[in-house]
Amino acid sequence: MHIRIEHRLFDTLFEDEYRGxxxxxxxxxxxxxxxxxxxxxxxxxLGARIEDAVHARHWLYRTVxxxxxxxxxxxxxxREREVLIPDPAQPPEPxxxxxxxxxxxxxxxxxARLRPLYGAALSLRHSGFSYKEIALMLxxxxxxxxxxxxxxxxxxxxxxxHVESSR
Amino acid sequence: xxxxxxxxxxxxxxxxxxxxxxxxxxxxLQCGACRAAFxxxxxxxxxxxxxxARDCSSPNLKQARxxxxxxxxxxxxxxxxxxxxARFVDVRRLIGAAAAVAVVLLFSYAPFRAYAENFLTIFExxxxxxxxxxxxxxxxxxxxxQLREIGRVSTSKRVHSHRFASLAAAERFARVPIAHPxxxxxxxxxxxxxxxxxxxxxxxxxxxxxxxxSAARKHLVIPPAPAGVDGATLSATxxxxxxxxxxxxxxxxxxxxxxxGFPQNQVIVAQAPVPAVHATSGDMHAVESYLLSLPNVPAxxxxxxxxxxxxxxxxxxxxxxxxxxxxxxxxxxxxGLLIGDDTGIGAxxxxxxxxxxxxxxxxxxxxxxxxxxxxMGT
Numbered sequence: 001m002h003i004r005i006e007h008r009l010f011d012t013l014f015e016d017e018y019r020g021x022x023x024x025x026x027x028x029x030x031x032x033x034x035x036x037x038x039x040x041x042x043x044x045x046l047g048a049r050i051e052d053a054v055h056a057r058h059w060l061y062r063t064v065x066x067x068x069x070x071x072x073x074x075x076x077x078x079r080e081r082e083v084l085i086p087d088p089a090q091p092p093e094p095x096x097x098x099x100x101x102x103x104x105x106x107x108x109x110x111x112a113r114l115r116p117l118y119g120a121a122l123s124l125r126h127s128g129f130s131y132k133e134i135a136l137m138l139x140x141x142x143x144x145x146x147x148x149x150x151x152x153x154x155x156x157x158x159x160x161x162h163v164e165s166s167r
Numbered sequence: 168x169x170x171x172x173x174x175x176x177x178x179x180x181x182x183x184x185x186x187x188x189x190x191x192x193x194x195x196l197q198c199g200a201c202r203a204a205f206x207x208x209x210x211x212x213x214x215x216x217x218x219x220a221r222d223c224s225s226p227n228l229k230q231a232r233x234x235x236x237x238x239x240x241x242x243x244x245x246x247x248x249x250x251x252x253a254r255f256v257d258v259r260r261l262i263g264a265a266a267a268v269a270v271v272l273l274f275s276y277a278p279f280r281a282y283a284e285n286f287l288t289i290f291e292x293x294x295x296x297x298x299x300x301x302x303x304x305x306x307x308x309x310x311x312x313q314l315r316e317i318g319r320v321s322t323s324k325r326v327h328s329h330r331f332a333s334l335a336a337a338e339r340f341a342r343v344p345i346a347h348p349x350x351x352x353x354x355x356x357x358x359x360x361x362x363x364x365x366x367x368x369x370x371x372x373x374x375x376x377x378x379x380x381s382a383a384r385k386h387l388v389i390p391p392a393p394a395g396v397d398g399a400t401l402s403a404t405x406x407x408x409x410x411x412x413x414x415x416x417x418x419x420x421x422x423x424x425x426x427x428g429f430p431q432n433q434v435i436v437a438q439a440p441v442p443a444v445h446a447t448s449g450d451m452h453a454v455e456s457y458l459l460s461l462p463n464v465p466a467x468x469x470x471x472x473x474x475x476x477x478x479x480x481x482x483x484x485x486x487x488x489x490x491x492x493x494x495x496x497x498x499x500x501x502x503g504l505l506i507g508d509d510t511g512i513g514a515x516x517x518x519x520x521x522x523x524x525x526x527x528x529x530x531x532x533x534x535x536x537x538x539x540x541x542x543m544g545t
Contacts, residue, residue: 014232022226027219039231043238046335107222126219131179131186146175150208153215160218 010046013056018042021064024123027111028068037067061127062137065120072116110159118152125149171198177205181212239335294502295519297486297493298471305487310463312389314371316381317461323368326406330362334411337361341407346438346525348413350542352535355414355434366406373399373457382462390460405442410435434529434539441482441524482524484517498525498540507533516540 021041025034041063045056111119117138124134135142172180172191179186180195187195195201300308314320331337338345341363375392382389414433459469475481486493486506493506496516503518514536515528527540 014228014235018228018231019226023222027222035226035231035234039234039238042231042235046235046239046333103221107218110218111222122215122219125182126216131183143175146173146178150174150178150211153211156215156218157211 007046009053009056010042013045013053013060014042017057017060020127021060024061024120024127025064025068026108027123028065028116028119029071030108030112033071034068037071038064041067058133058137061124061129065124065137069116069120106163107160110156110163113159113162114152114155117148118155121145121148122152122156170194171204172201174204174208177201177208178212180205181209240339293519294481295484295495295504295517296471296475296481297504297506298468298483299488299493300465300468300485301488304465304468307463307465308468311461312378312381312385312387317378317389318371318373319377321370323370323404326365326367328362328364330360332360334359334361337363337409337411341365341409343407343409345409345411346436346523346543346545347411348434348436348527348539348542349544350538351413351434352529352531352539355432358414360412362410362412364406364408366404368402368404370400370402372401373397387462389462390457392457396457403442405439408437408439410437432530434527434531434536436528436539436543437526439524441519441522482519496537498537498543499545501545503540505533505537518545520545 018038022034022038025037028034029037041060044063045060111122114122120138121134124137129137131145132142134145138145138148140148172187172195176186176191195205329340331340334345334347345361373392373396375397378389378392412433412435458464459472472483475483484493484504484506486504493504496503496505496518498516498518498520501518501520503516506515506517507513513528513530514533515526516536516539517524517526518540519525523545525540525543525545527536527543529536529539531539
């Protein structure tokens, strides 16, 4: 049995998941491209026929993940990927906000230096998905998720240090 | 101590503590090397978590919502305009080979009869009656004079069907809520399409001279129109008609199922308001008699129509009895008919609810098709 994603359920998914999937996409393609990826996925979700609300959440994350990975694959080099990272033009901000944004940008820059699969694994885990769910979305064996996460975490730490030291 | 725990397992244990079996937990407690490895892995996971936590931003949700709505709308633009030939054929063929007579019964005969009973009554069906048609009846009815041969037919405007890929887009175009199944057989491919035909008004005026000329050309004998029939005018407004296709989608321009069978690997749902009928002049008793006296109207069909006790509240539904059987059912409390193929390979459920005529047809068992109809929540 399938349900159709009508406005009520769509609104709930939007409220609950928009930030999460946006974060996922940002960690793979950066903020500017992420909005495009996520908004496109939500637009396709409306009216789609999906088994239930849980599957709808999975569908959303999977769709965003695949579209983000496609985007990053098209940006062939690491340099090109880093170009995707900066936020769009921002209005002037107070100094603490500037500091916050700079930190955020460093994290994103570090994430952009990771293999896309590592970024995706980290983001999915950070979004609360189980190992089985992550395995399904990344199309890898469940047993491999732990290794993937460990390597991704080690790589993130290393890249973050690198970005920090090059300020 | 041998058989240390794999680092992947230890990493998972950080997030999913229930993953370790009791002997593995025991090992972890006892083995210094594994405990040290676990602490390192956990610390690294926490570091990554802390780094990721700094990546927080507050998206403009209102702006995002508006952009999504815009994209959703553009995704669901009409795909195409169906060819003109698909305008009415799909509805007629939904019920099978008896479609031609359905048009006569639904859009001309029944309203006249209703009007004849009470001058001011609008045709308001609230129940259905099967009209059994044999193969011979169907052949005979195909030869009755068409409305264009006995009068003048005009439509309010040229209407075209529009095909959509989503319910939301079809609803926006139709401007009415579209009932859709909450249940579909698991074997059905998960694809769908919608065909919407906007409302239209058909006006028909009897023309005795045209009827005589047409009959002469076909060497038919048409009884002279009695006083009160010539010039009588009827207008019927119906629509929007919505046809939903689930499963194997029709190719463009062929949005009707096989006219002699049930749609295979496909479920077709149709809904349309019952026609609102207005008669402007004429003696409706005379009109009724005249219509039934037309050549090639089978005697048993005349009898069944005359036997309808509440013509102004009954929608006649033709059923091809050579292939199907019909029985009265209720769909969520509304009166309906279940028309089944004797072979058990298909069924149609039709019903009336709150002034809307619904039908579900599919190449599935009668139980399955009934379940689909019930799941529409009408």
